[in-house]
Amino acid sequence: MRTITTALLQNTGTIIRAQFNDAYNDIEKKIPVYWPDVAELVPSNDLKEVYGRFVGLPAYRKWIGPRVINRMTAGDYTIPNEKLELTVAVKGDDLRFDKMGLRNTMAAQQGTRARQLPDQLLWPVVNAGFTQDGLDGQPFFDTDHPILSADGVSYVTASNYIAGAGPAWFLTAAMPGMKPFILQEVYKPDLVEKFDPTDDAVFFNDEFIWGSWAMYGAGYFIWPLIQASKAELTPENFNAAYDAFAARILDGGVKQSLLPTDLWVPTSLRSAANEVAVAKNLANGATNTNAGLVNVRVVPYLADA
Numbered sequence: 001m002r003t004i005t006t007a008l009l010q011n012t013g014t015i016i017r018a019q020f021n022d023a024y025n026d027i028e029k030k031i032p033v034y035w036p037d038v039a040e041l042v043p044s045n046d047l048k049e050v051y052g053r054f055v056g057l058p059a060y061r062k063w064i065g066p067r068v069i070n071r072m073t074a075g076d077y078t079i080p081n082e083k084l085e086l087t088v089a090v091k092g093d094d095l096r097f098d099k100m101g102l103r104n105t106m107a108a109q110q111g112t113r114a115r116q117l118p119d120q121l122l123w124p125v126v127n128a129g130f131t132q133d134g135l136d137g138q139p140f141f142d143t144d145h146p147i148l149s150a151d152g153v154s155y156v157t158a159s160n161y162i163a164g165a166g167p168a169w170f171l172t173a174a175m176p177g178m179k180p181f182i183l184q185e186v187y188k189p190d191l192v193e194k195f196d197p198t199d200d201a202v203f204f205n206d207e208f209i210w211g212s213w214a215m216y217g218a219g220y221f222i223w224p225l226i227q228a229s230k231a232e233l234t235p236e237n238f239n240a241a242y243d244a245f246a247a248r249i250l251d252g253g254v255k256q257s258l259l260p261t262d263l264w265v266p267t268s269l270r271s272a273a274n275e276v277a278v279a280k281n282l283a284n285g286a287t288n289t290n291a292g293l294v295n296v297r298v299v300p301y302l303a304d305a
């Protein structure tokens with residue numbers, strides 16, 4: 001049996017922190033993360049962030065007379081930040097009898113959970129986008145987003161959603177600095193040990209505790225950068241969604257001028273996605289002209305129904 005000394009506790013803390021950090025940083029990229037390709041990381045320093053809206057941004061105009069100034073309206077779209085924690089205890093006997101192997105594994109698992117945390121917050125927001133409002137006051141995936149028409153005065157509607165009865169799938173364009181969703185980061189996960197022998201947890205329960213906490217928020221941002229469909233994932237429906245994205249008109253009659261680069265699907269649509277966008281030939285033997293057109297991204301966090 002070992003005596004629990006300051007040196008032993010310091011060494012234990014060093015090992016646990018190393019296990020946590022190795023799993024969190026995942027240098028070898030064993031644990032996939034998906035959110036950086038669809039969510040813009042925004043620093044936050046408050047319990048919530050309130051975003052303004054553009055009433056409508058027209059196209060460039062011939063400069064005749066004074067400039068016409070376009071302003072954002074008062075902010076009323078709010079993304080709250082959530083404080084989250086994960087705490088683990090190790091019994092004093094595990095230290096005394098050198099039984100820390102499993103506990104070190106728990107620290108690594110805790111680091112993995114910390115790495116996955118942004119995805120666990122973001123993708124439920126994506127799944128809820130058919131009923132939850134975005135910056136324009138409409139459901140984020142909707143058929144009638146209001147946009148300013150080419151005359152700069154009246155409004156028309158635009159869609160980023162094709163209805164259907166199946167699991168949702170999505171097309172996005174890879175845009176540095178512009179993503180359809182927002183991930184607010186107040187405090188990224190960090191590990192804190194409570195290994196002081198005088199702590200109440202040690203005195204009352206003979207437990208040494210370590211824990212991590214973080215603070216994030218997730219919400220909606222730029223709806224034109226994503227096309228959602230609940231229609232069956234077939235070549236015909238894929239083409240319809242792709243063409244809808246490619247033809248997107250923004251405020252002021254401006255063409256978005258982007259082509260989709262990624263097809264995001266839940267696990268239940270993995271096979272269908274590969275048939276539509278990867279296979280060289282269609283089921284009838286014809287050449288698949290969409291093969292390699294987009295990257296297929298299978299996301300286990302997406303809803304299968």
